[in-house]
Amino acid sequence: MSIQAGLGHYLVVSALLFCLGLLGVVARRNLLVIYMGLELMLNSANLALVAFSRFNNNLNGQVMVFFVITVAAAEVAVGLALIVALYRRRQTAHVEDLVSLKL
Amino acid sequence: MNSSLIIVEILVALLGLGVLLADLWLPVERRRLLGWVAAAGVAVVFFVGMKDAAEVAYAFAAPGAKTGMYVLDGLAVFFKQFFLLAALLVILMTTEYAPKLGSGVSEFYSLVLFALLGMLFAASANDLVLLFAALELITITFVVLNSFRRDQTASIEAGVKYLILGATASAFMVFGMALVFGAAGTTNFNEMAAVQKAMGGSPIFLAGLVMVLAGLFFKMSLVPFQAWAPDVYQGSPAPATAFLAVGSKAAGVVLLLRLLFGAVPEIAARWQHVLGGLAALTILYGSLCAIPQRSIKRLLGYSSIANAGYLLLGVVAMSKAGASGVLFYVSGYLFTVLAAFTVVSVILARTESDDLSSLNGLSQRSPALAGALAVAMASLAGVPPMAGFVGKFLLLKPMVPLAAADPFLACVLVAALVGVVISMYYYFGIVRAAYWGQGVADLTPIPTSWAVRVALLIGVAGILWLGILPDALIQASTPAVEVLKPQAPVAQQHSGDR
Numbered sequence: 156m157s158i159q160a161g162l163g164h165y166l167v168v169s170a171l172l173f174c175l176g177l178l179g180v181v182a183r184r185n186l187l188v189i190y191m192g193l194e195l196m197l198n199s200a201n202l203a204l205v206a207f208s209r210f211n212n213n214l215n216g217q218v219m220v221f222f223v224i225t226v227a228a229a230e231v232a233v234g235l236a237l238i239v240a241l242y243r244r245r246q247t248a249h250v251e252d253l254v255s256l257k258l
Numbered sequence: 259m260n261s262s263l264i265i266v267e268i269l270v271a272l273l274g275l276g277v278l279l280a281d282l283w284l285p286v287e288r289r290r291l292l293g294w295v296a297a298a299g300v301a302v303v304f305f306v307g308m309k310d311a312a313e314v315a316y317a318f319a320a321p322g323a324k325t326g327m328y329v330l331d332g333l334a335v336f337f338k339q340f341f342l343l344a345a346l347l348v349i350l351m352t353t354e355y356a357p358k359l360g361s362g363v364s365e366f367y368s369l370v371l372f373a374l375l376g377m378l379f380a381a382s383a384n385d386l387v388l389l390f391a392a393l394e395l396i397t398i399t400f401v402v403l404n405s406f407r408r409d410q411t412a413s414i415e416a417g418v419k420y421l422i423l424g425a426t427a428s429a430f431m432v433f434g435m436a437l438v439f440g441a442a443g444t445t446n447f448n449e450m451a452a453v454q455k456a457m458g459g460s461p462i463f464l465a466g467l468v469m470v471l472a473g474l475f476f477k478m479s480l481v482p483f484q485a486w487a488p489d490v491y492q493g494s495p496a497p498a499t500a501f502l503a504v505g506s507k508a509a510g511v512v513l514l515l516r517l518l519f520g521a522v523p524e525i526a527a528r529w530q531h532v533l534g535g536l537a538a539l540t541i542l543y544g545s546l547c548a549i550p551q552r553s554i555k556r557l558l559g560y561s562s563i564a565n566a567g568y569l570l571l572g573v574v575a576m577s578k579a580g581a582s583g584v585l586f587y588v589s590g591y592l593f594t595v596l597a598a599f600t601v602v603s604v605i606l607a608r609t610e611s612d613d614l615s616s617l618n619g620l621s622q623r624s625p626a627l628a629g630a631l632a633v634a635m636a637s638l639a640g641v642p643p644m645a646g647f648v649g650k651f652l653l654l655k656p657m658v659p660l661a662a663a664d665p666f667l668a669c670v671l672v673a674a675l676v677g678v679v680i681s682m683y684y685y686f687g688i689v690r691a692a693y694w695g696q697g698v699a700d701l702t703p704i705p706t707s708w709a710v711r712v713a714l715l716i717g718v719a720g721i722l723w724l725g726i727l728p729d730a731l732i733q734a735s736t737p738a739v740e741v742l743k744p745q746a747p748v749a750q751q752h753s754g755d756r
Binding site: 166169173176177180186189190193196197199200201203204206207211213215216218219222223226229230233234237238240241244245253255256 | 386387390391394398401402405408411412414415416417418419421422425426428429430432433435436437439440443444445488489492493
């Protein structure tokens with residue numbers, strides 16, 4: 156007996172991935188790990204887009220995924236450069252150390 | 259496709275790339291010239307490239323389709339002019355701030371131009387895909403602009419905070435877009451408007467819409483997505499903060515107007531109370547938190563949160579009068595904030611601290627700067643006859659009949675008025691420091707370059723023009739909102755399900 160994967164299955168997986176990513180962003184303290192969480196959130200959205208695209212027979216969703224991937228790549232380039240700049244200056248990549256801006 | 263529709267965007271992109279390339283061949287000491295080139299280029303595009311949209315035209319359309327991703331209509335032209343003017347003033351301001359930016363200053367100019375490019379596309383976005391691409395172009399450029407002063411921890415920290423929170427907001431937005439696409443089968447605003455009646459009951463569509471709105475609210479720094487604003491405003495270089503306060507916020511505003519009133523007006527009308535509550539919370543949060551601030555830029559950050567609340571108030575009115583009030587208010591805000599930040603960046607180019615006390619004695623060091631700052635603060639506080647007064651009046655006027663019929667909206671209106679009164683206090687605190695500040699150590703006059711004088715002149719003239727003769731802009735903003743179709747909420751038959 157085999158289970159046919161339907162739209163609902165894909166959406167549940169994508170929602171779980173999104174929540175895992177969000178959990179990483181909220182709960183982790185290392186900037187690189189937070190960044191991995193962000194990428195997971197973006198990719199879970201990609202999964203949902205592709206699934207909707209497949210089950211609605213509408214290719215526009217696949218095209219949108221290309222936009223998301225491109226933007227995510229640009230974001231990673233800028234973000235990692237920034238984390239390196241921060242590390243050079245402060246020798247840290249932890250969010251607790253980002254305390255120079257306060258009331 | 260008719261490429262003459264996007265000629266403004268093409269010119270700005272070429273200008274940005276040109277500045278970036280010219281930087282390679284120019285010797286270091288002549289790179290400041292590129293600021294003049296960039297400013298002149300934006301001015302040429304502003305005066306020559308913009309035409310009135312005679313009719314609604316679409317670009318990036320599928321063959322034979324009646325609608326497209328990119329729309330050129332009155333609203334788009336209005337905001338394109340707005341963004342070009344904002345970028346022009348920011349570049350003029352940057353020429354004064356350039357010594358602090360070091361040899362990378364020409365990259366700063368081209369990044370400002372690329373952010374401008376994103377805003378120009380945002381003004382014309384008629385599809386969630388273009389909305390996303392334009393917003394991300396703005397966000398990623400601003401991450402670099404905010405952290406541009408790599409020699410300062412505060413600037414890098416501002417960049418990191420904007421990056422993480424901005425990327426989280428975009429992730430929510432993308433997921434929301436996926437849900438909207440899945441439920442409605444389209445991402446085009448016109449096609450969405452055709453199916454919104456059926457979608458009003460679809461939980462997937464509504465959840466997706468809320469997530470997309472979260473991304474836009476982040477851009478506008480509305481409660482509960484406002485936490486980044488004070489830190490980022492404080493840590494970023496002053497010209498980047500100014501562009502963030504005006505351009506980025508206005509991009510969120512135009513996209514919010516298009517999405518709520520262009521794509522889903524019926525659903526927006528059902529959310530009137532939620533949006534009203536958020537507007538009231540935003541105004542009160544921004545106004546109350548600004549009171550104890552000592553850093554000028556941080557204070558202006560809280561002030562910009564409060565102003566985002568006023569802008570949302572025009573959306574809450576769910577009428578064309580409210581929408582044209584938003585356009586007027588955001589125009590007045592442009593002149594006001596850029597005048598204020600020009601003064602601030604002149605001062606910060608000479609000192610490292612942005613404490614309020616660095617304004618002490620400004621009236622003796624430079625009466626012109628102090629005068630411009632006082633005019634800008636009076637306009638922000640809503641003192642007649644400044645632009646801010648007319649803007650707040652136009653935003654609050656459509657709310658009055660609604661408030662008379664609906665006690666909740668009456669509370670929102672009261673909160674907005676309380677916010678105005680509170681804001682008088684902290685805006686006056688800045689004027690007080692500039693004119694009556696005590697304990698001045700340094701009374702050397704502050705020389706002003708003619709770029710700063712031009713920027714201040716445009717800012718102050720704009721504030722007074724909109725305040726004394728508002729009719730011209732009101733007449734320009736009324737046809738601009740004709741493309742929007744806000745709907746009044748249906749009478750209260752299910753007041754329970756809000």
